[in-house]
Amino acid sequence: xxxxxxxxxxxxxxxxxxxHGRCVLQAPPGAGKTTRVPLHILQEKLVxxxxxxxxxxxxxxxxAAVHIASLLxxxxxxxxxxxxxxxxxxxxxxxxxxxxxxVLTRMIQSDPELTGIGCLIxxxxxxxxxxxxxxxALALEVRGALRPDLQIIVMSATxxxxxxxxxxxxxxxxxxxxxxxxxxxxxLDKPWATPGRRGPxxxxxxxxxxxxxxxxxxxxxxxxLPGAGEIARVAQAxxxxxEVDVVPLYGSLPFKAQMQALEPPAQxxxxxxxxxxxxxxxxxxxxxxxxxxxxxxxxxRFDPGSGMTRxxxxxxxxxxxxxxxxxAGRVAPGxxxxxxxxxxxxxxxxxxxxxxxxxxxxxxxxxxxxxxxADVAEMPFLTPPPEAALxxxxxxxxxxxxxxxxxxxxxxxxxxxALPLHPRLAHLVLRGRALGMDRTAPRLAVLLEARGMRLDxxxxxxxxxxxxxxxxxxxxxxxGHDRGTVSVGGLVxxxxxxxxxxxxxxxxxxxxxxxxxxxxxxxxxxxxxxxWLAVAELDGDSREAKIRRAAMxxxxxxxxxxxTREGDxxxxxxxxxxxxxxxxTQLGAIVVASRTSAGDPAAVLAAMLDGVRMLGLQSLPxxxxxxxxxxxxDWARRGGVELPDMSQAGLERDLEVWLGPYLGGVVSRAGLAxxxxxxxxxxxxxxxxxxxxxxxxxxxxxxxxxxxxxIDYAGEVPKIAVRLQEMMxxxxxxxxxxxxxxxxxxxxxQRPIQTTSDLPGFxxxxxxxxxxxxxxxxxxxxxxxxxxxxxxxxxVKHPKG
Numbered sequence: 001x002x003x004x005x006x007x008x009x010x011x012x013x014x015x016x017x018x019x020h021g022r023c024v025l026q027a028p029p030g031a032g033k034t035t036r037v038p039l040h041i042l043q044e045k046l047v048x049x050x051x052x053x054x055x056x057x058x059x060x061x062x063x064a065a066v067h068i069a070s071l072l073x074x075x076x077x078x079x080x081x082x083x084x085x086x087x088x089x090x091x092x093x094x095x096x097x098x099x100x101x102x103v104l105t106r107m108i109q110s111d112p113e114l115t116g117i118g119c120l121i122x123x124x125x126x127x128x129x130x131x132x133x134x135x136x137a138l139a140l141e142v143r144g145a146l147r148p149d150l151q152i153i154v155m156s157a158t159x160x161x162x163x164x165x166x167x168x169x170x171x172x173x174x175x176x177x178x179x180x181x182x183x184x185x186x187x188l189d190k191p192w193a194t195p196g197r198r199g200p201x202x203x204x205x206x207x208x209x210x211x212x213x214x215x216x217x218x219x220x221x222x223x224x225l226p227g228a229g230e231i232a233r234v235a236q237a238x239x240x241x242x243e244v245d246v247v248p249l250y251g252s253l254p255f256k257a258q259m260q261a262l263e264p265p266a267q268x269x270x271x272x273x274x275x276x277x278x279x280x281x282x283x284x285x286x287x288x289x290x291x292x293x294x295x296x297x298x299x300x301r302f303d304p305g306s307g308m309t310r311x312x313x314x315x316x317x318x319x320x321x322x323x324x325x326x327x328a329g330r331v332a333p334g335x336x337x338x339x340x341x342x343x344x345x346x347x348x349x350x351x352x353x354x355x356x357x358x359x360x361x362x363x364x365x366x367x368x369x370x371x372x373x374a375d376v377a378e379m380p381f382l383t384p385p386p387e388a389a390l391x392x393x394x395x396x397x398x399x400x401x402x403x404x405x406x407x408x409x410x411x412x413x414x415x416x417x418a419l420p421l422h423p424r425l426a427h428l429v430l431r432g433r434a435l436g437m438d439r440t441a442p443r444l445a446v447l448l449e450a451r452g453m454r455l456d457x458x459x460x461x462x463x464x465x466x467x468x469x470x471x472x473x474x475x476x477x478x479x480g481h482d483r484g485t486v487s488v489g490g491l492v493x494x495x496x497x498x499x500x501x502x503x504x505x506x507x508x509x510x511x512x513x514x515x516x517x518x519x520x521x522x523x524x525x526x527x528x529x530x531x532w533l534a535v536a537e538l539d540g541d542s543r544e545a546k547i548r549r550a551a552m553x554x555x556x557x558x559x560x561x562x563x564t565r566e567g568d569x570x571x572x573x574x575x576x577x578x579x580x581x582x583x584x585t586q587l588g589a590i591v592v593a594s595r596t597s598a599g600d601p602a603a604v605l606a607a608m609l610d611g612v613r614m615l616g617l618q619s620l621p622x623x624x625x626x627x628x629x630x631x632x633x634d635w636a637r638r639g640g641v642e643l644p645d646m647s648q649a650g651l652e653r654d655l656e657v658w659l660g661p662y663l664g665g666v667v668s669r670a671g672l673a674x675x676x677x678x679x680x681x682x683x684x685x686x687x688x689x690x691x692x693x694x695x696x697x698x699x700x701x702x703x704x705x706x707x708x709x710x711i712d713y714a715g716e717v718p719k720i721a722v723r724l725q726e727m728m729x730x731x732x733x734x735x736x737x738x739x740x741x742x743x744x745x746x747x748x749x750q751r752p753i754q755t756t757s758d759l760p761g762f763x764x765x766x767x768x769x770x771x772x773x774x775x776x777x778x779x780x781x782x783x784x785x786x787x788x789x790x791x792x793x794x795x796v797k798h799p800k801g
Contacts, residue, residue, distance in 0.1 A: 004032030009176040010040045013153070016172040017046050017119075022143075022152040023171050024161045028178030029281050029323065030330045033155050034064050034123055038096045039071060041119055042079070047151055049118030051096045054104055054135060056127050057278045058084050058251055059258050064123075065089070065098040066259070067284065085420050086476055087255070101131035108138045109370050109417070112146060119151040124281050126159035130300075130355040133382055134364060138371065140168065140380045157281055158319055167382050180329040183291075187342040202294070203230055206339060207237035210292050213337045214240055214272060219289030220265060221272045222279060224324050226296040226313045228252060231274040243268065249275035249285075252469045261285065280323045284330075291328040291336045293321060299352065302360040317349045354383050361385055362423040365393040366402060369409035370417050399497060400427045420476055421445055428495040429477060436484025437491060442477040444491050446470050448536055448549075456527055457536060457551040458488040489553030490561055492534035499535040500558055501550070502590045510544070511535075514588030518544040532558060555592065562587060569594075570603035572611035578668035579607040608663050609655050612672070617648055619672055620659075626677045631713040632697040633685055639737055641696045643689050646681070658684035696737045704729055704792035717742045717757070724753060724770075725782055728790040733759045748778045748796075763788045 006027055016023035027033040038051050055061040061082050069080035076082065081090035084100040099107075108114065120139050125132055136154065143150045154164050154171075161173045192205040200208075210223055225231050228250045235246050249261035264286040265271040273285055277297050297320055301312045316324070321338070328334030338345075356364070364385060373379055376390060397403040402413030402423065409417075416426035425445040432441025440461070447457075447464055454460040466474060493500050498515035509521035509528035519535060521528045530552040538545035564587050573580045581599025585592045599607075612619060633646035644650070644658075651658070662680040666672060682690060697718070700708040703726040712719045719742040720734075727745065734741045740757045747753050753770055756762045763786075771783045784790040 004036060005030075005178055006032035006036045006176050009174050010036070012172075012174045013037065013040065014044060014046060016174060017041075017151050017153075020170075020172055021149070022168050023154075024165045024168065024173045025153060025155045025176065026157075026159070026161050026173065027155065027176035028157050028180065029326055030180060031176045031178050033176065034060075035068050035071060037153065037155065038121055039068055042095055047118030049116050050094065051119045051121065052104065052107075052117050053096065053098050053121040053123055054101050054132065055098060056101055056124050056129055056132065058087070058100055059249070059253075059278045060124070060281075060283055061098045061100050062087075062255060062258065063262055063283050065096075068096060068098075086472055101129055101135055104135040105131060105138065105367055106418075108135075108142060109367070112142060114142060114147060114150060117150070119153065121153045121155060123155050124157065125154045125164070126156040127281075127352070128159075128354045128356075128383075130359055130364060133354075133356050134367060136167075137379045137381050141371075157323065164382060167380055178326075180326050181331070181333045183325055183329040183334045183336050185325065185336045185338060187338050187345075188340060191341055191344065192339060202296075203233040204237055206230075206234050206292070206294050207239075209337055209339055210234070210238060210272065211240065213290050213292050213335070214244060214270070217290045217335055218270075219332070219334075220270065220285065220287035221290040221292060222285055222288045222327055223272060223274045223292040223294070224279065225274055225276060225294050226298040227276060227311070230294070230296075231276070235274055238272075240272065244270045244272055246272045246274065249273050249279060249283075251276065251278055277320070279327065280320065285327070286331075288327055288330060289332055289334045291324055291334065293324045293336060293338050295321070295339045297352070300355060300359060302358060315348060317352050318345075319351045321345075321348065356381070356383050356385050360422075361389050361393040362396060365390055365397055366409070366413060366417050366423050369394075369397070369403050369407060369413060372408075374407050396498070397423060400424075402427065420473070422449070424495040425449065428491055431494045432486065432491050433480075435486045437482050437486050438480030439482045440486075440488065441491055442474060442479050444488060445477070445495075446473045448492075448495065449473075452537065452549045455521075455525060455547065455549060457492060457549050460549075461488055486561075487551070487553060487557060489532075489534040489551035490557045492536050492551050493553055493558060493561060496534060496536055497562055498588065499538075500553070500562070500587060500590070501533040501535050501547075502555075502592075503531050503533075511547075512590055514590050516589035519547050520544050521547050521550075527552060531555065558587065559592065564592060568597055568600050568603055570599045570607040572607050572614060574614065576668075577611070577615070577670075579604055579611065581607075604667060605660060605663060608666055609660060611669065612655060612659065613652065615669060617651060619669060621673050621675055621677050623678070626681060628699065628710070628713070629678060629681050629685075632699070632711075633681075633689075633693055635713040635718065636693055636697040636737070639696065639739075641692050641737075643693065644684055644686075646684070654684075698736065701734055701736075701741065703727060705794050707794065711736065711741070715742075719744060721746055721752070723748065723750070723794075724774075724787075725793050727759065728782075728784070728787045728792045730792070731760055731763075731788050733757065747774065748781050760788065 013023060025033060038053050041047055041051055055064055061084055065076045065080050065082035069076040069078065072079060077089040077091055078093050080096045081094040082098040083090060083103055090097060122132060122136055139152055143152060165171045165173050192200060213221055225234060231248045231250060235248065238246055247261045249258060261273050262283060262285055279285060295316050296313055297316045298311045298313050325336040328336050368376060376385060394403060398405060401410055402416050403409055412430065415430055416423055419426040419429060425448055429441050429445050444461060447461055452460055500514040501511035501519055504510045504512055509523050511519045511533060513519055513535065519538060527533060527550060532553050532555055533550045534553045535547050535550040537549040538547055564585050566585055568581060569584050570579055570581045581597050581604060582594040583597040584594045630646045633643050637643040637646065659680055662675055666675065685693060697713060698711065701711055701720050702708055703722055705726045707726055709720045709722045718736050721744040724745040742755060742757050743759060744752050745754045754762060754766060767787060775783045780796055782793055
């Protein structure tokens with residue numbers, strides 16, 4: 001113990017606490033930081049008050065407390081104790097208190113000044129659990145506002161220390177070297193299972209690898225497996241010699257069994273410890289010289305299917321694999337057997353995900369509300385929580401009555417935060433008890449925390465046999481006797497009000513949930529006949545999710561347990577091409593009941609405008625004059641005249657502004673025929689605009705004969721179509737707004753002869769050929785040799801003289 005690497009860093013820690021009251025300590029596993037740092041602070045009397053050290057796991061907290069106490073020659077519960085939910089060993093003499101991370105949040109919430117506490121130590125902070133991030137943020141708040149004397153140490157094995165030091169207002173960074181011996185790595189020759197081809201079951205393959213490692217090596221063997229189930233199956237599959245003890249190690253094991261894994265092996269015996277990731281750091285397992293890494297880790301992830309955080313099994317990251325490998329080199333040179341090939345290693349992620357970035361934030365939102373945080377940006381988070389996820393979490397808590405719209409916490413919220421449950425399940429228990437379901441509500445809450453085996457929750461609850469860990473949870477919650485008559489489905493709906501589901505009409509067991517999403521059941525499932533369901537778990541499909549766990553509930557019970565809202569719904573109905581107005585009773589997105597109503601005029605108008613958008617502008621009564629007006633205005637605006645946008649895109653964009661006032665009383669496509677469209681267009685242009693439009697883009701061109709010829713503004717260049725004889729004598733080409741008109745000259749039979757934007761040039765050139773052709777076809781009409789000097793005429797016969 002006297003040669004632990006951390007001993008060289010202790011003077012620097014003493015100096016940092018004296019000068020800054022805080023520091024960041026980097027020290028690899030095996031350096032001794034977990035045991036020697038709090039002991040050093042105690043023995044050197046560096047603080048007044050208790051030393052509270054946070055550990056990410058229950059096993060690590062107990063083990064650390066027992067080890068530190070043993071260094072003092074005492075039993076745990078004296079000067080060194082621990083505290084976690086459901087298990088506490090403390091006394092009035094306790095000076096070093098090792099706690100799990102969630103406990104610190106409760107300590108700060110109940111006593112913001114942390115009375116009697118002189119130092120907080122965050123151990124293994126590199127794991128970046130959500131509770132550790134929140135705990136550090138709260139601790140820094142306390143130190144900044146209430147307890148400037150509070151000392152804070154953040155300890156980590158692999159963390160980039162500079163951002164943490166900056167968050168702690170420039171805290172000193174102290175680095176301690178490790179003392180690991182070299183570790184050789186042995187990979188699989190080929191993948192143990194390949195996609196599309198059945199391979200050996202994971203547990204069987206791991207048992208083979210452990211057997212190989214035990215046969216080829218000496219000393220203790222530490223095996224990393226994802227969870228208790230895999231540990232039990234690998235232990236059952238192992239066939240080792242009689243001198244080998246196989247010992248499990250995971251979080252829910254009884255304390256004595258955990259301590260057995262941490263004790264040295266008996267004389268002449270070998271120990272194989274089958275452990276979860278809790279053995280990566282913090283814990284000291286004697287005599288380990290060999291690591292067998294299964295390459296999997298079980299970590300918390302937000303499961304959109306269940307609406308809560310679940311433990312999911314994923315591949316380890318490179319950082320985790322390095323941590324595990326290092327456990328083989330603590331006492332002597334070691335070996336690490338990896339349950340993957342060397343080629344597969346490149347596909348591993350670099351680091352585990354930061355929990356706050358992709359986890360359910362309902363618990364965090366509730367804790368922040370209890371702390372009085374209005375703006376999360378004001379909190380010193382190393383990684384700020386995503387705003388969208390936090391907003392969604394707050395919305396659900398407001399719906400539960402746990403938070404106010406302004407972000408404050410209610411008494412119901414405080415009661416929920418005090419229960420060792422996810423906020424959804426805490427709400428279920430509290431509301432359930434208020435409804436007299438003192439037995440079923442807590443039992444259902446504990447059942448919902450575990451992964452379900454049946455789709456029908458009511459049947460699952462009837463057949464449920466709680467595990468010892470679950471019985472401990474039930475004892476903490478307190479289970480009484482039911483006095484009420486709320487169904488299992490009704491209780492489920494309390495926790496998941498956004499997943500109350502009503503069966504859709506038509507074939508198939510398809511449901512619409514109150515949160516607006518779709519869900520589906522296998523049509524042959526027993527629940528598929530239910531008109532209403534309360535859904536607890538889905539597969540997470542964003543379009544139409546498969547229901548995994550649910551219970552039947554009646555409409556009457558849903559309406560008794562949940563508030564509905566009354567409102568008018570006006571919408572455009574494609575089938576009838578009309579506005580439908582209904583007075584509705586709604587539960588979220590579900591329409592519980594509806595009846596026809598007159599509808600709010602503003603809502604009717606909005607729906608009618610939606611209808612026009614769907615039908616298109618062509619559904620309006622476009623007369624020739626209306627089209628001409630829009631085309632003229634659009635052409636003039638493109639030419640620089642200050643006018644509103646009269647293009648089709650512009651009219652569609654501003655439909656409410658110019659058409660809305662003219663749709664009063666119109667509720668169908670047929671009614672659009674009576675709309676004063678010209679009036680609406682003129683109103684959009686305005687009086688001044690109409691004057692400017694008349695000057696810039698006249699409706700007609702007056703020919704020399706006095707005939708008013710309509711100008712067509714549909715193309716890029718305005719155009720007229722006029723008989724050739726009516727333009728005789730014109731020696732300057734007509735213009736509009738200073739730009740030449742495009743003239744389509746017509747024959748006496750109104751057929752196009754020539755199109756020109758230079759009439760004098762036409763008279764002087766092409767006219768001769770036209771005259772030669774036209775005189776034979778239309779001999780009774782006037783075809784002079786020089787039309788520029790002739791008189792325009794509308795008559796058939798030649799003019800006299």
